[in-house]
Amino acid sequence: MQHSNEFGERTGRVVIGGAGGFMGGYFVDRYRSQGREVVTIGRSGADLRWGDTAGIAAAVDGAEFVLGLAGKSVNCRYSEANRAEIFRSRTDTTGQLSAAIESAERPPALWVNSSTATIYRHAVDRPMTESSGEIGAGFSVEVAKVWEQALFRDDLPKTRRVALRTAIVLGDGGVLGPLRTLAKLGLGGAQYDGKWPVSRARVAAGTAHYPGALKGTQRFSWVHIEDVARVLDFLEAHPELSGAINVSSPNPSDSNGFMGDVRRVLGVPFGPPMPRWMLELGAIGIRTETELVLKSRWVLPERLEQAGFEFAHPELEATLRSIWS
Numbered sequence: 001m002q003h004s005n006e007f008g009e010r011t012g013r014v015v016i017g018g019a020g021g022f023m024g025g026y027f028v029d030r031y032r033s034q035g036r037e038v039v040t041i042g043r044s045g046a047d048l049r050w051g052d053t054a055g056i057a058a059a060v061d062g063a064e065f066v067l068g069l070a071g072k073s074v075n076c077r078y079s080e081a082n083r084a085e086i087f088r089s090r091t092d093t094t095g096q097l098s099a100a101i102e103s104a105e106r107p108p109a110l111w112v113n114s115s116t117a118t119i120y121r122h123a124v125d126r127p128m129t130e131s132s133g134e135i136g137a138g139f140s141v142e143v144a145k146v147w148e149q150a151l152f153r154d155d156l157p158k159t160r161r162v163a164l165r166t167a168i169v170l171g172d173g174g175v176l177g178p179l180r181t182l183a184k185l186g187l188g189g190a191q192y193d194g195k196w197p198v199s200r201a202r203v204a205a206g207t208a209h210y211p212g213a214l215k216g217t218q219r220f221s222w223v224h225i226e227d228v229a230r231v232l233d234f235l236e237a238h239p240e241l242s243g244a245i246n247v248s249s250p251n252p253s254d255s256n257g258f259m260g261d262v263r264r265v266l267g268v269p270f271g272p273p274m275p276r277w278m279l280e281l282g283a284i285g286i287r288t289e290t291e292l293v294l295k296s297r298w299v300l301p302e303r304l305e306q307a308g309f310e311f312a313h314p315e316l317e318a319t320l321r322s323i324w325s
Contacts, residue, residue: 012064
């Protein structure tokens with residue numbers, strides 16, 4: 001029996017690695033609601049566990065589509081142990097999927113693996129596209145590069161591969177929960193960059209952040225989770241697309257505009273700017289990194305738009321209203 005989406009009839013098994021997170025849970029529910037068979041791989045609560053070589057191979061063999069999402073969250077302090085686990089969790093799980101596809105008698109036609117728009121440099125002068133974007137430097141960029149290298153490393157001639165360079169994903173969960181709470185507490189102002197002491201250890205690890213966009217002008221590229229799902233449908237229906245694909249609304253904002261839209265949608269009249277010293281102390285307290293809000297991510301979906309993809313949620317304020325309505 002075939003099951004359709006707006007981009008055509010789809011059938012067959014979907015294998016999702018890393019299905020326990022915000023995005024993975026959304027995609028599992030979506031595909032199952034379409035009537036498709038879904039096999040999940042994860043550390044717990046999934047159909048299969050990472051390291052189950054025979055089970056993963058059996059699931060992948062004859063599947064129509066493999067989706068790799070696994071990897072330790074970067075929403076943590078960049079300690080030596082956490083940095084190592086961020087790398088290992090991505091390269092190891094991607095390697096397991098690649099090995100399963102390589103051994104399959106009936107390999108999947110499509111393998112889409114997560115990457116990140118953070119692979120591009122801190123950009124305040126112009127947007128980054130697949131054709132003209134400049135790869136950045138530092139720990140987060142190296143993570144993205146190694147992740148993509150693991151995806152494309154092996155010779156898999158029967159399987160088309162796509163790296164999703166995804167911007168900040170907005171939906172009922174993820175980053176919007178904490179931001180909503182902060183805004184309602186009167187702390188929903190733009191994040192202001194500024195000077196902050198940088199240790200030699202951070203320089204050596206590539207985790208140092210230097211001021212690059214003042215007074216909330218760092219760009220904020222984003223995408224609605226439904227549009228990420230629609231991109232996956234689009235990729236299944238367009239076999240000419242492979243390689244790196246930017247997944248980001250064509251209308252990025254900046255910190256001022258994004259937090260202004262958050263306050264406006266929530267009916268919060270005012271939120272003072274958050275200076276870097278306050279952000280750094282807060283990041284230590286909640287065990288995260290300020291790079292996540294201070295790096296300027298200015299990304300446009302050039303290849304998707306050239307291929308004819310139209311975003312269902314192109315405008316930020318309307319997107320926030322649809323999520324919080």
